Amino acid sequence: MKWFSYIFFSLIFTLSSCSSQKTFVKEAPFTTGDVTCQYWAGGRAESGSGTKLKIPVGQLxxxxxxxxxxxxxxxxxxxxxxxxxxxxxxxxxxSNKMDKPDIVMHADPKKEVGNKPPKLQKENPFELSENECVISYTENGELKYLKIDNVKELKPKMYQ
Incomplete structure (x- = not known):
């Protein structure tokens, strides 16, 4: 009987964690226009490159x-x-900036104390196609997610 109760409660706890998944809102308290993205690249290697996402927001x-x-x-x-x-x-x-911090490599580990561990990039929790994006916003203290389809890609902008 004890094993049955252990299995039952572990099953309940396992299934209850599934409810923490992020869900999308059907209607947002604002309107969005034509969402665009544009790849950009700097004129120098150290200036980096990236993608700018632009979301027109109206009627908040x-x-x-x-x-x-x-x-x-x-x-x-x-x-x-x-x-x-x-x-x-x-x-x-x-941004796709390639910042490589200076690190000290030495046979004496005490001289490597000032090295900082690399910052991990935040993971995207959503499965999206190339022309979809999700924006998160807070409404009266509650975090909500809005999925936007049909992101239009503009011509790349190359800075000199």
């Missing part, structure tokens, strides 16, 4: 909405609000 119904992150092509970036003339945009910059 509620004041308690703040944008948090964007998930796109396996990467995660913070969203920031930008105002151009009369339009509001939520922008995310997915």
């Amino acid at each position: 119904d509620k004041e308690g909405v703040t944008f948090a992150q964007a998930f796109f092509r396996g990467k995660v970036a913070d969203l920031k609000m930008v105002k151009n003339s009369d339009e509001m945009y939520a922008e995310a910059n997915f």
Whole structure:
């Protein structure tokens, strides 16, 4: 009987963890226009490259909405609000910067104390196709996710 109760409770705990999956909202308190992405590359090797995701945001119904992150092509970036003339945009910059920190390699491990471990990149928890993105936002303190289809890719921008 004890084994049955152990198995029963372990099964309950295992299945209850499935409810923590992220779900998408059907209707957001704002509208989005044509979402675009544009690959960019700097003129020098050290300036890096990346992709800029631009989400036009209109008719924000509620004041308690703040944008948090964007998930796109396996990467995660913070969203920031930008105002151009009369339009509001939520922008995310997915940078491919190749910063290699200086590390000390020495036979004496005491001289390697100042080395910092590499920062791990945040993982994308969503299965998305190439032209889909997910944005996260908080509405009255509750974190919500909105999936956006048909992200249009613009011509790459090459800086000199």
